[in-house]
Amino acid sequence: MPKFMFVVPPFFGHISPTLSVGASLISRGHQVVWVGIKELGAEHIPAGGKFIVPHEELAEHQADIQRILKMQDEGPKLSGVETLKLALEETYLPFCRYIMKGLSRVADEFQPDVIISDCITFAGAICAYNKGIPCVTTTPVPPDVTGDTMQSPKIFEWQKNLILGLQREFGVYTDDYVIHSRDMNIVFTSKEFAASKDTSEHMQYVGPVKGRPNNTPFDWDRLAAVTTPKVFVSLGTLLVDIRKDFFQKLIEAFADQPLTIVAATDPAIFDKWPDNFIVQGYVPQSTLMPHMDAVICHGGFNTVNDAFLNGLPMLITPIAYDHFHTASLIENAGCGVKLRYKRLRVSDLKTAMWDVLENEKYRIAARHIQDTFIKAGGNEKATELLETFAQKTYEQTTTLS
Amino acid sequence: MDTVTKRKLNSEEIFAALKVFITEVIGEEFVEDMDITRESSFTKDLEMDSIEIVSFSEKVKAHFGENIDFTGWLSGMDLDQLINLKLDDIIKHIETCQ
Numbered sequence: 001m002p003k004f005m006f007v008v009p010p011f012f013g014h015i016s017p018t019l020s021v022g023a024s025l026i027s028r029g030h031q032v033v034w035v036g037i038k039e040l041g042a043e044h045i046p047a048g049g050k051f052i053v054p055h056e057e058l059a060e061h062q063a064d065i066q067r068i069l070k071m072q073d074e075g076p077k078l079s080g081v082e083t084l085k086l087a088l089e090e091t092y093l094p095f096c097r098y099i100m101k102g103l104s105r106v107a108d109e110f111q112p113d114v115i116i117s118d119c120i121t122f123a124g125a126i127c128a129y130n131k132g133i134p135c136v137t138t139t140p141v142p143p144d145v146t147g148d149t150m151q152s153p154k155i156f157e158w159q160k161n162l163i164l165g166l167q168r169e170f171g172v173y174t175d176d177y178v179i180h181s182r183d184m185n186i187v188f189t190s191k192e193f194a195a196s197k198d199t200s201e202h203m204q205y206v207g208p209v210k211g212r213p214n215n216t217p218f219d220w221d222r223l224a225a226v227t228t229p230k231v232f233v234s235l236g237t238l239l240v241d242i243r244k245d246f247f248q249k250l251i252e253a254f255a256d257q258p259l260t261i262v263a264a265t266d267p268a269i270f271d272k273w274p275d276n277f278i279v280q281g282y283v284p285q286s287t288l289m290p291h292m293d294a295v296i297c298h299g300g301f302n303t304v305n306d307a308f309l310n311g312l313p314m315l316i317t318p319i320a321y322d323h324f325h326t327a328s329l330i331e332n333a334g335c336g337v338k339l340r341y342k343r344l345r346v347s348d349l350k351t352a353m354w355d356v357l358e359n360e361k362y363r364i365a366a367r368h369i370q371d372t373f374i375k376a377g378g379n380e381k382a383t384e385l386l387e388t389f390a391q392k393t394y395e396q397t398t399t400l401s
Numbered sequence: 402m403d404t405v406t407k408r409k410l411n412s413e414e415i416f417a418a419l420k421v422f423i424t425e426v427i428g429e430e431f432v433e434d435m436d437i438t439r440e441s442s443f444t445k446d447l448e449m450d451s452i453e454i455v456s457f458s459e460k461v462k463a464h465f466g467e468n469i470d471f472t473g474w475l476s477g478m479d480l481d482q483l484i485n486l487k488l489d490d491i492i493k494h495i496e497t498c499q
Contacts, residue, residue: 079445079448081444081480082445085484152476152477154477154479155479157479158479324450342450343448345428345430
């Protein structure tokens with residue numbers, strides 16, 4: 001039976017789909033390990049799997065790792081170009097350098113047949129290249145996230161020099177990018193939604209994979225008594241600093257409107273919430289979604305995927321990072337309205353919300369994306385692709401030796 | 402009939418015009434809290450996103466003439482130049498293009 005080794009960054013949105021796929025591989029009898037630079041809560045790790053952090057080799061970099069993780073909070077204050085610099089030069093590259101030594105040892109000990117490296121953990125793909133281990137990339141967000149920025153020749157040059165320079169540091173002297181697999185790249189969205197120009201055969205769009213069950217209690221009776229349109233609001237798990245400002249605006253816009261807001265955020269940020277706001281720190285998001293009429297979110301792909309899987313139109317208020325790209329895709333696909341979080345007017349919020357709720361075209365477009373997501377095959381398709389890939393490369397190596 | 406030569410605007414006049422464009426693009430209520438100076442950075446202080454930059458660039462063109470290719474000028478810059486771009490750099494650029 002082939003052995004699979006996932007290499008993941010310390011960002012839960014990137015880890016989450018690999019946990020679903022990994023759990024399926026384990027249930028089908030494969031050995032699966034994850035390697036990362038930061039421990040993951042034991043409750044997230046699928047039974048039978050192992051999450052390895054090579055602490056010994058990482059010890060000397062611990063202060064830097066903490067500093068870089070802290071820097072990610074600055075996201076909402078940064079411009080697009082600064083975000084690009086923070087991401088590639090100040091986060092992905094150093095993380096790759098820090099983990100390489102420990103990763104290489106783990107790979108030698110575990111002897112994986114396939115390394116599955118997340119799209120921003122370059123170490124996994126470089127390690128696979130150097131050891132001659134077949135490699136698959138996982139991409140949790142629609143690709144081409146840098147969009148038009150790379151059209152600028154000097155910025156393209158900057159990216160190329162950084163990546164080729166990194167590869168050379170680890171003895172890879174080709175001018176091709178080996179940080180992403182050219183054999184298989186599993187993307188957790190649909191090809192249609194990603195609107196990607198990359199039509200290469202190795203790009204496999206499998207749609208979102210189902211999250212893990214969430215049994216958080218919820219006041220279902222209160223929800224059942226609601227007679228106005230229901231709008232789910234989530235800012236995801238990050239972006240703690242701006243929560244109060246964001247919800248203050250929502251209160252100003254919707255406290256007197258005939259709709260009901262169901263929000264996932266710590267209720268303690270305000271002494272009192274309007275009567276039409278149902279607020280809870282953690283919510284059973286995927287169980288709640290089918291009861292909703294629309295979603296307000298910042299464009300984080302966990303909530304976006306949940307909304308699409310229920311065919312719900314969206315009001316998106318992008319704040320930082322890849323949110324702008326995702327928000328544009330949603331708007332271009334006709335599934336909602338995008339309002340930039342910065343310079344968000346309460347009057348615009350109101351107008352956009354009623355447009356999204358009352359104009360049927362958004363719901364129809366969202367249901368269409370829902371169809372493409374379901375047809376993409378999800379977790380089952382990803383598992384099948386990985387098994388076939390492992391089998392094929394396994395046969396190739398045995399024929400050669 | 403007199404030959405009317407379009408007078409070149411001086412730096413102060415350009416700055417004043419740009420301030421008007423920024424206000425139009427960003428919205429008056431948001432500009433109120435900002436202190437727009439020549440040292441204001443385009444992305445960091447004014448927090449302009451790509452849509453706002455395009456609309457600003459169109460206003461610059463309409464006012465100062467078609468030969469001011471603002472977005473083309475930006476696309477020739479490297480990352481640090483873009484990050485550090487100040488209003489004053491734009492004023493100087495328009496001065497040389499006039």
